Amino acid sequence: MTENTEKPESSCDARRRILNIAVSTVLLETGFESSDRIALETLTEVIQCFFTEVGNSAKSYCELTGRTEPVLGDVMMALINMGISVQGIEQYAARPKRHVIQPPQQASVPRTPAMLSAGSKAKPPPHIPFHLPPLPDPHAYIRTPTHKQPVTEYEAIREKAASQKKDIERALTKFLAKTSETHNLFNTDDNQVYPLIACKPTFPPYLSCLLPTDQVFDFDELEYHFQVANRTEDLPADKKDQSDNEGDNGGDNENSSQPEIIDIPMSSPERLKSGG
């Protein structure tokens, strides 16, 4: 009746199984070939209660006399109190055929390997007792910066900014040369060597100088006004003409015009008045 003790979920299952094995051994010695499961469990229960009773009783006898560690006499008293003869034990120990072969004790469950351990744990300082748990990984309580201290010298920073600006300009011009229209200096069809970004001349060229523009603080807000506030699709026809006339800047008639028309500084040349 050999039984393999497998790893149980709880520790008391293993001990229970070992008791089962021990009981089976005793039954084998007595002469039984097999037994009912329920009989085996009953006997295991009996033996477990026996241990509990002897332990409890011996401890009580021990404490009765004012001691804390039980002695042989306490155990004897407990056994006698339970009605077990102590002389028979010696005879039983010397019985001729006895099964002393028992499956050896299971080795302890292997400790899970230390995962996610970075570096070696530091030695504890001498003022800490040795029985306390070891220090955690050093990265748990030591902080080292992940980058170097940046350069704060004025010259180096100026130089860095200037080189970055140069790089940006070069990169952007290359990008524009590759994507938008290019102007060719040489008389070849395809120019890849020295592309120039094509310049789109406006007509007349001096127009932007002649048209004074207001100082724009926020281009997004400006665009919003131009798109939403000055929409002419929904206005009736007569107001549309008035908004066309009021579309330029610098005009004195705007003060008397409707207040909802917003002054747009950038206007097309068609709306230009002679006095602009």
Added chain:
Amino acid sequence: MQMSRIGSPSVGMDEDSGAGHALSDFLLQLENYNPSIPDSVVAYYLNMAGFESQDPRMIRLIALASQKFLSDIANDALQHCKMRTSSQINQSSKNAKGPKEKKYVMSMEDLVPALQEYGISAKKPHYYV
């Protein structure tokens, strides 16, 4: 831990006080004998009850006592079993295995009266309730 001898034996050991000492001496010296139940299991159950001992010999003594207790019960159950099977064998004419049937199976029918003699009443239900 010092094993101090109990100077005055208790009430129940008047006539065999010498034997009690001899027994304790004998068993204390019987270190090479290992009982069937491992020491750690016995120690675990004793610790659960509050009994802790640093001396392995005492643990072995208790293990041995429990083993003897079990074997006594098992012997009584075997007697019951033999009584029952011998009456059956006398009735059966053909028996190839000899006068006694060799295989004995321990069942609750044998165990319950054996435990009854020791004062342990084991009443198990016949089916799950």
